Amino acid sequence: MGPFPSTLSLFANCVLFLLILTASNRAVAKRWPGRAFSQGELLTVYVMLVISTAIMSFDFVDVLPPMMTYPFRMATPENRWREIIWPYVPEWITVRDPQALEAWYRGHSSLYEWRNLRPWLLPLGVWSVVILVMLFVMFCINTIVRVQWMRSDRLTFPIVTLPLQLTDPDDRLLASRLMWMGFGIAGGITFLNGMHQLYPTLPYIPVKMTNVSSYFVASPWNAMGTTYVSFYPFAIGLGFLLPVNTLFSCWFFYLMWRAVRIVMAAFGYAGDPSFPHADHQALGAYYMIALFALWAGRRHLAAVLKAAVSGKPGPEEDTGPMRYRTAVLGALLGTAALTVFFHLIGIRMWVAAAGVLLYLLMILAIARVHAEFGPPSHELYAMGPQVAMVDVLGTTAFTRADLNGLSWFWWFNRAYDSQPIAYQLDGMRIADRSGVTQRAMAAAMALASVAALISGFWIYLHFAYERGAEVGMAAFVHMYGREAFANQVVRWVESPTGPDAARTLAIGWGMLFAWLLYFATLRIAWWPLHPLGFAVSTSWTMGTLWFPMFIAWCAKVLAFRLGGLKAYRVALQFFLGLLLGDFTVGILWPVAGWLLDVDTYCFTQ
Secondary structure, three states: OOOOHHHHHHHHHHHHHHHHHHHHHHHHHHHOOOOOOOOHHHHEEEEHHHHHHHHHHHHHHHHHHHHHHHHHHHHOOOHHHHOOOOHHHHHHHHOOOOHHHHHHOOOOOOOOOOOHHHHHHHHHHHHHHHHHHHHHHHHHHHHHEEEEEEEOOOOOOOOHHHHHHHOOOOOOOOOOOOHHHHHHHHHHHHHHHHHHHHHHOOOOOOOOOOOOOHHHHOOOOOOOOEEEEOOHHHHHHOOOOOOOOHHHHHHHHHHHHHHHHHHHOOOOOOOOOOOOOOOHHHHHHHHHHHHHHHHHHHHHHHHHHHHEEEEEEOOOOOOOOOOOHHHHHHHHHHHHHHHHHHOOOOOOOOHHHHHHHHHHHHHHHHHHHHHHHHOOOOOOOOOOOOHHHHHOOOOOHHHHHHHHHHHHHHHHHHHOOOHHHHHHHHHHHHHHHOOOOOOHHHHHHHHHHHHHHHHHHHHHHHHHHHHOOOOOOOOOHHHHHHHHHHHHHHHHOOOOOOOHHHHHHHHHHHHHHHHHHHHHHHHHOOOOOOOOHHOOOOOOHHHHHHHHHHHHHHHHHHHHHHHHHHHHHHHHHHHHHHHHHHHHHHHHHHHHHHHHHHOOOOOOO
């Protein structure tokens, strides 16, 4: 199964398409120079693909259709879901028709039969409006922070480095021998490993993750938990783009969590197995990152609000994607609309407002981490507002309608690896660097958003009715609904709890520790630890890629110490080649698998 390109910060499918488009454009430019695309046009297409991928990704809209059907398909007299869930879920956001559900889950049917299509029209229409409002609020937030983050804070935006260099009019990357050397090494490894999967007699180069914790069987070392070591070429290449201190922090804090477990076991701790609640600490760190970004940009925010109220132009407003007044009003009205929507599906107003505001705070932090650090992933699984609120206040603070309504936060908070706000901001940065106007790029992203929803929902339903959502599609399609309802609502309702002091303290400590790291980073020149690295260190993806991050950190430090910035820029071509070669051949393998109807090599897992 896989690969799943949208679980990485840099989408491999979009990079491959851009490479093909750029190479084709070079050929066109040689024969018909007037008909070739400019760099800005190439990158506009790339941004539209990225936005579309982010919206219909593994952990965003992809989660929604199974949630719309699962509690009605899986209800039985034994699980009592007709009592626990059904009365608290409005019909206009779900699909309940038994015949349509049977066909969707079992397959061998067609979306284009009216009895199958009709039950989906109203709920998909409602959710599409909600999603578009959500995307608009994200864009308004990006419009407000854009100038501060790009001009004053000078964030590096590592994720846009490859597309910018790939489409460079001077063709420096594609003409680099070092790049093609890296491309050949990474692409060759992925090609050989893919051939090995088809023909096992061929050799295999072990770059994928190996669980080394199985070698540590004695106490207290066996308490470290599952620990992977891998040598993914794409991850080493991506890591080389990242800032040194945050790159160091990634693998350092990942190993720190393992060390904490070992020390606790050595002292005989036998309490809560999830202690010290690393994910809750990371959640607190994300909240502090967002608050710190707001505080650091307070003067810019004041200037934006002044411009919005007075109508006079604010900082770079004339060249921005929209007027500041539009952005501020859009953010406020959009937030209010989302709050009212969740209130209408059964949540009390204060609960809905708190959930929406916590979500917006979280995605602001995601956008900041993505733009400043560009980690391989910023997923933070199962730490959405609904989880934080239940942990802090306890289920007894909420009504059954609240708990059912909060379950709908799952589809856009399951994990944060492909939140569209980060890629909208990347699009603004690309427009800034490629000569495309911000408003033209905004129009392109809006068009891509609408097209993604229409085509994405259509493809999802088409294949589900043809193959069966629970028999002929990926296992996670069926899993999403179980996670949202069986693992959340049913557990909350059947096992009520009060406030969880340990998890609440973990969130608070994560915020405080992130603040301390920020304080040290700003006051001590040599300080190597950064709160952004702490925030991403607990994710599953970082657990699979921490060793490539370590290799990339060693290589980057060595390059700077041996030859300074010049050596780094030369070496960068090689590491971009590793990234590009692994992505290119890696994405072509599943294409070959689809054509040949065979299982092929997955280069990311």
